[in-house]
Structure formats: C-alpha cells, structure tokens
Amino acid sequence: MEATDPPPASVFKQVDVLQQPLQVPNTNVVLPKGTKVFIDQAESEIRVELPAGYAFFTGSKPSPGNASLKTLPVIVIGSYTCKCGGQDGRCNVFYLSVGGFGCLHNSCTATCSGYFVTIDDKEIEGVLNLENSKISAALRTTTQSASLSPSGKQAFFDNPLVQQEILAKHQALFNGFPVPDLSKQSSRSSLQKDYVYIKTYLYGVRFYMLAPRVALVNHPEIEQISIEANTCTCSNKGECRIEKKSLLGIITVHWCEGDCDACVMAV
Template sequence: MKKVITAILSLALLTCLIIYSCQKDKEGKVEIENSKLLKKSSAWDQAPGKGGKLGWSPLNSTISEEGAGLAVVASGDWSYVGFDKENNLVKFEPLTKKTITCTCNTSGTCKPFKSHSPFGSTQGCVGTCTNCTMEQSVIQNGRIFDLESGGYFSPLAKTRLLKNGESAPAVFPALLELEVFQKEFSRFMDMAYKGKEIQKPISLPDGSIAAPRGYSLVAVSIMGRGMGVILPDNFVRSAIGNLASSKASCSCSDKGGCSLKRGDIGIAGAYWCEGDCNSCTLTTSRFNGPDINIKTGTYNVQLISYRY
C-alpha cells in the first residue's frame, strides 16, 4: 500500500512541475511551436532558409559588448521570431536580449562587429580567420535558445508601399508563419484587389520575375519588413502616384549564391531573396516584353535579406 501511495504522490508532483513549467513559459512570453506542424497549414515552400550571413536590428536598438560578443536589445515594440537549431518556431517579446558570438573554425582572429545603415544596424563576424561563423542566442526563463535564423518585426508598424529609392529589411520564413502577419497580409491584398483574381508573376529565363500586363511588381512593408508583390496598376497609381516596376531580381554583395524565394499566404505570393553571401538583395527595375507592361517613370527599391 505504501508503494502505491508513493507512486501516486510522485505522479502528482511530476504533473505539478509540468504545469508550472508551462505557466512559466507563458508568463515569460516565450512561444515555442514545431515549425513542421505549422507547415501543414502554411504554403511556405522552402525549408527554414538563411537570408545571408548577417544579422539586423532596428534603429535605436541598444548594442553593447558582452564578454567576447555583443548583446542586442531592440527598441520600441520590435519583437523577434525565428527558428531554433531544432527547427522549432520561437517568438520573443520586445526588450528581449539577444547575444552574438563568433567562432573561428580554422585559425586566426574572429570577432563580432556592428555597422549602421539608414534603417538600422547590421552585425556579423570579421577577422583573419578563413572560416568564421556567427551564432545568435536568447536566454529566457533559464533556457537557452540557439537560433538558426529569424528576425525582428514590429506589429505596430504601418502597412505601406515603398516609394522609389527606398530600402528596407526583407521578410523571412519564420515571419510568414505567424498568424498575425498572415492576417495583415491577406487584409492588404484583399483591399488592393477588391475582389479581382490575384495574379501571379511571369517567370523570366534569368530567374527573375515580372508583372503581367495591367499589374505592377511593387514592394510593400508589413510590420517593418518588405516583400515584393503583384498589385493592380490602378491601386499602385493611387497609392504612390505612378506605375511601379515590372521586374525583380536578386544579387549578392560578394561571393556566393542568391536566388528568388516565394512564400504563399492564402492564394497570394510574397517574394524576397535568400543566399549564402553577406548581403542578398532583391532589386526592382523596368522590363519590357510580351504580355508585360511598358512602365513609365522610375521605381527602384531594394529589399535586403539577413540571416538573423
């Protein structure tokens, strides 16, 4: 009888520990979901990818030295979502600290650096090492989350079309998995098309894409991250005052590959670039061809992809 009572008490204690652990995660506002399960309902057509080798943080973020690495705390309402090393989708609330370390896998020096851009800061690794890798992680509620890829997003940022000459950080796979992002993207596309059939781009021989006749390939920013979309000409003209670009292509800042990626949300597609170079960028430009609009004016924007 004593053994039975002991077993029951042990089971009850284990149950309490499990409940407490789950509540603690909830209170710490850390959400962990299995990305494979999410992909059953998501049309994201690639495995969790890497937008390049660098990390990005929004304007006015706090970046400080911490040991041999860097610590980043994003400003304002910027949250973070990404995939960890076990392919789980993880999301962290604003003001969560993220650490950056660099490791030399051969010989030489390898240390983190930070640089500034008009719309934020970039972080990476630099040194004499020929094989230097960057790792980023978050410690929350005593747990270490080693990140494979991801990025910051701002739920309060205004949804808008980018204007000629603008640059912005691009969307990334983990962000497309969030229901709140999917709903805002769908709302925007419904507003732009007003019941019309959503159009797909024309694929060109060089791997780029172009807008069909009567439509524009334009960059839209949702939650602070940009992507290429196909929109009706009349909507684009009313939003930014002129017709937009008709072609989007990818380019690398250095050695490596960089290719166009598509993520489907509902029946609409979002486009960005991914590769293994330091900076992988989607650039829009004019293009004239069969079944493609002859655009007037200039509409050149850049969407820069980052790994973190």
C-alpha cells in the same frame, strides 16, 4: 508585450551603444543603431539589447488560442557566446567598438565558434522593425529594413499574423477584381496592361505582391514592377535570386535573396 529588462549591472557591464548598424559575425542579423552592448565580468558572454521599435525574430509561431497576441512576440535581448570545438578548453568573447565582437581562445586548443541566441536559447533568425506592423508600399519609404536569414524569411511568411496582414492587403487591392493565374510565363504579356507587382514592406521585410493597376490609379507613391519580372539583380557587387511563397493558397509573394545590399526585382 513588455520588453525584457536589461542585464543586471552586477553581472553584465554596458560597454557601448551602437552608433551605426553592426552585423553579428557569421549571421544575417544586423543590429540597428542604438543597440546597447553588455559583457559579463568573466568575458564569457555578450548580451545586446535592441532599441525601442525593434525585436528579434526566432521563427516561433504564436501559441494556438492566444487571442490576445496582436503582434509578433517582442524579444529584445540577444546572447552571444563562444564554444570550444574540443572536449576541453574555454573560449572568451571580445567586443571592439570599431570592429564588433567575436571569439578568443582561452584554454581552447580547437576552434572557437560563436553562437547568437535568445536568453532562453532560441536561435535568432533576424531583426524586425515593429513600427512597420501594417503593410507599407510607399515609393520613397523611410522604413528601416529588417535583417532576416533565408530560413528566417521562410518562417516569417509562414507566421499566421504575417499571413493575415498580407491577405488583408491583397483583398483590399483586388476588392472583387479577378485574380489572374501567372503560373504560365506566356500569359504574362497579355495581362501586364491590367496587373503589376508592387514593392511592399511589413515589419521591415521587403517583398513584392500582385495588384490590379486600377487599384493604383490614385497612388503614384507606390512603386510598380512589370509582372514579366522573373529575376532579381544587384546594383553593386554580389549575387541575388528571386524567391516566392504561396500563402494560404490565395496569394504568392516574391522577394529577393542574396549577398548584396541593393537587390531588387527586375525583368
């Protein structure tokens, strides 16, 4: 799909191109380097345009019967506005190249709250890396990570196109090899000689899936984690936890959710 045109110059003025990633206030959304920032003349709205290779994720699923849709919808324009918590009053937006953007009180005497949505008012759950449209499992990947909210990750794994990609990878890995039942922790010790988790990426979203060791013999580039892993740990300050989701009743994917930068699955 073609990207939306940037905001008209007569209404919005470009004020910056991000030189480093920037987190949208009070969200899990991290805008990548190269994002263009626009602000309107009344300072009532900021719009951002993602660079090539990225798209906002709203959690919306493809329309049924739309056979021409081969990838996730490409949405590259986001809108940040501020609303007054009182019945009357107005809030302004502001942008600083060194500090990001946020809300200012104009005539509002209550709280000014920021909202980040698409230009057709859909809630933005995060940013995806469109160049990673096929599952990657390289040990030293150069894939730019996605930034998704917890609800965004749930919606991501619910997306039929995402499920199809993961299922195809699962079938290629097992290729007739028996799929074990790991629902009982006691069975994992006896199975770990034959099975591992592998760290994978799809659209920049990192997750873990089960694989037979025999399928990985000639792939030392794939990072492997013991199937006895049942938690996630941070390498810096913060906390994280393990999450999982069953897809199509066939495969269970795991991922780490938390407030630290380096959250990984561990025993």
